Amino acid sequence: MTQGSLGWAGGDGRSPDPAPPKIVVRHLYKVFRRGDRQVTALEDVSLAIPEGEFCVLLGPSGCGKSTLLRILAGLEAPSAGTVEIRRRAPQAPLNAMVFQEQGVLPWMTVEENVAFGLQMRGLPRREIRERTERFLEKVQLLPFRHAYPKELSGGMKQRVSLARAFVTEPEILLMDEPFSALDEQTTFLLQEELLRIWSEHRRTVVYVTHSIDEAILLGDRLLLMSARPGRIVEAIPVPLARPRQIETLRSDPRVGELFVRIWHHLRREVVGHRESGA
Amino acid sequence: MEQATTQEQRLAPGRRSGGGNALPVLEDGAWRAEQRSRSLERLLTLLGPLVVLGLWELLAQLQLIDTRFFPPPSHILSTLVAMVASGDLWYHVRASLSRIAIGFLLGAVPGIVLGLAMGLYRPVRALVAPLIGALMPIPTMALVPLLIILFGLGELSKWMTIATSVFFPVVINTAAGVAGIEPIYIDVARNYGASRWSFFTRIALPGALPVMFEGLQMGQAIALLTIVAAEMVAASQGIGYVIWTAYKTFQIARMFVGLMTIACLGYLFSLALRALAQKLTPWR
Ligand SMILES: Nc1ncnc2c1ncn2[C@@H]1O[C@H](COP(=O)(O)OP(=O)(O)OP(=O)(O)O)[C@@H](O)[C@H]1O
Ligand SMILES: [Mg+2]
Numbered sequence: 001m002t003q004g005s006l007g008w009a010g011g012d013g014r015s016p017d018p019a020p021p022k023i024v025v026r027h028l029y030k031v032f033r034r035g036d037r038q039v040t041a042l043e044d045v046s047l048a049i050p051e052g053e054f055c056v057l058l059g060p061s062g063c064g065k066s067t068l069l070r071i072l073a074g075l076e077a078p079s080a081g082t083v084e085i086r087r088r089a090p091q092a093p094l095n096a097m098v099f100q101e102q103g104v105l106p107w108m109t110v111e112e113n114v115a116f117g118l119q120m121r122g123l124p125r126r127e128i129r130e131r132t133e134r135f136l137e138k139v140q141l142l143p144f145r146h147a148y149p150k151e152l153s154g155g156m157k158q159r160v161s162l163a164r165a166f167v168t169e170p171e172i173l174l175m176d177e178p179f180s181a182l183d184e185q186t187t188f189l190l191q192e193e194l195l196r197i198w199s200e201h202r203r204t205v206v207y208v209t210h211s212i213d214e215a216i217l218l219g220d221r222l223l224l225m226s227a228r229p230g231r232i233v234e235a236i237p238v239p240l241a242r243p244r245q246i247e248t249l250r251s252d253p254r255v256g257e258l259f260v261r262i263w264h265h266l267r268r269e270v271v272g273h274r275e276s277g278a
Numbered sequence: 279m280e281q282a283t284t285q286e287q288r289l290a291p292g293r294r295s296g297g298g299n300a301l302p303v304l305e306d307g308a309w310r311a312e313q314r315s316r317s318l319e320r321l322l323t324l325l326g327p328l329v330v331l332g333l334w335e336l337l338a339q340l341q342l343i344d345t346r347f348f349p350p351p352s353h354i355l356s357t358l359v360a361m362v363a364s365g366d367l368w369y370h371v372r373a374s375l376s377r378i379a380i381g382f383l384l385g386a387v388p389g390i391v392l393g394l395a396m397g398l399y400r401p402v403r404a405l406v407a408p409l410i411g412a413l414m415p416i417p418t419m420a421l422v423p424l425l426i427i428l429f430g431l432g433e434l435s436k437w438m439t440i441a442t443s444v445f446f447p448v449v450i451n452t453a454a455g456v457a458g459i460e461p462i463y464i465d466v467a468r469n470y471g472a473s474r475w476s477f478f479t480r481i482a483l484p485g486a487l488p489v490m491f492e493g494l495q496m497g498q499a500i501a502l503l504t505i506v507a508a509e510m511v512a513a514s515q516g517i518g519y520v521i522w523t524a525y526k527t528f529q530i531a532r533m534f535v536g537l538m539t540i541a542c543l544g545y546l547f548s549l550a551l552r553a554l555a556q557k558l559t560p561w562r
Contacts, residue, residue, distance in 0.1 A: 070465075073469055074468075074469075075465055075468060075469060093470070093471065095469070096469065096470070097465075097466075097469045099462055099465065099466070101462055102462070103462055103463075103465075103466050105463055105466065105480075105481070106561050107484035107485065107487075107559070107561045108480075108484075108561075109561075116466075116470055116480070117470040117471075119476075120467075120470045120471050120472050120473070120476060121471065148560070148561040149561070150561065150562075164470075168470070
């Protein structure tokens with residue numbers, strides 16, 4: 001495997017970036033121990049993500065995508081290797097995560113959920129209220145600000161999660177299959193909403209998905225992962241102009257080619273993994 | 279986008295109550311049928327006790343059951359009225375209520391504090407859990423003599439008897455409530471940099487509250503069971519005292535009044551706790 005060089009700045013075929021990358025991961029390993037059984041979730045993962053890139057991690061189920069994201073978020077310690085995130089503003093939070101499952105806190109109203117990250121940083125009350133309101137507006141939840149999550153649909157809950165992450169204006173945004181539990185139409189709407197909010201500031205995003213369509217729609221660059229133990233095996237730039245729209249993407253022949261290329265790779269990983277008896 | 283918003287707006291909390299009259303005819307019929315079966319159900323719940331009481335009255339009047347042990351309900355009722363009118367009942371209820379309230383607090387507060395500590399800190403749990411596991415199965419009644427030796431014959435021993443019985447369900451449920459908080463909520467708190475104090479007040483406490491309240495409900499029920507035992511020894515007032523002395527002096531109607539009072543208190547306590555739980559956990 002040559003993954004050691006893949007994914008590094010300039011390794012994706014674009015013109016070399018003069019600024020140092022936002023996120024640098026070097027030779028990352030993660031081994032989980034349960035009793036006397038060991039699971040290697042990540043094996044020698046190296047990658048570099050430039051500032052402002054929307055980077056999508058794509059790989060078969062169980063390959064360690066969530067684990068990688070949790071390590072980036074500091075929720076899990078690596079077994080070996082290093083993670084560096086270059087800070088721009090020292091007072092901004094390092095990262096904010098949108099979780100795969102329901103990460104909305106059920107005992108807080110929509111408003112309290114969105115304000116949570118800001119409150120934890122001890123910002124002045126007025127600023128918290130103002131910023132919370134702005135983002136509730138952006139995700140169209142202002143009329144539901146005093147509702148509890150049990151009164152919301154799945155799509156609305158994920159909007160709360162998005163607003164809660166974006167409102168803290170973190171250095172990097174981490175998203176773990178935020179829409180995977182939603183129906184297709186709601187997913188389309190939320191993907192467009194996400195792109196709209198993201199395009200305002202273009203923060204660095206690491207986005208995990210196993211939907212190829214979603215990866216192409218959202219990403220500047222796709223990092224393909226192998227089956228477990230997860231490694232980065234290929235980096236594919238997405239040469240599509242922004243703003244992107246689902247309608248125009250569907251009829252773009254380049255998208256079809258990309259889809260096939262990614263699918264070939266993923267199928268190899270999934271099938272190859274199965275045949276090796278794991 | 280438009281479609282999604284209008285659809286979701288129908289869920290808006292403010293607009294839910296207003297639209298009741300816009301139901302289509304078909305649903306209206308189904309709704310009426312449901313209401314009818316509901317009121318029937320309510321009627322049946324009332325009917326059960328009434329039938330039992332009526333039968334009891336009838337059998338007692340016909341001398342088919344021994345009225346020395348089962349005085350007719352009408353007799354119990356007149357005893358109740360007399361006890362209420364003379365202030366006798368209130369005198370005893372007041373004594374029991376204050377014992378239950380103080381004992382409940384003495385048991386529930388340490389139970390909540392220790393339960394939270396057990397849920398939050400593994401070393402505390404490792405230290406305390408076996409002790410609690412060993413002590414819990416001992417019936418409080420069996421502890422009454424020991425508690426009297428320790429705390430004397432006065433009010434203190436009665437408070438402590440109730441406190442002991444309330445403590446165990448509360449501590450166990452509180453610890454379980456904290457331990458049962460979804461790991462994802464803990465991740466969310468860590469991800470947004472919650473301090474220890476914030477984690478405690480914004481995640482651990484509200485997360486544990488529903489299960490904790492189940493413990494308080496159990497504690498409340500047990501406190502009522504215990505009050506009778508606590509007031510059997512060296513007491514000169516209280517509902518337990520009424521039941522016990524009425525039984526010993528063979529005033530069976532008076533004893534039944536005591537039993538009914540306990541039942542009513544239990545019902546009122548559980549209503550009050552449920553109302554409190556609804557107020558403190560509005561997200562449920
Ligand atoms: N806390 C843990 N303890 C033990 N094993 C774990 C733990 N977390 C993850 N694993 C294992 O590590 C591997 C990778 O898990 P991870 O959740 O990162 O996969 P994923 O790529 O996110 O999968 P999916 O697409 O299904 O979400 C899995 O085999 C999983 O069983
Ligand atoms: Mg995952």
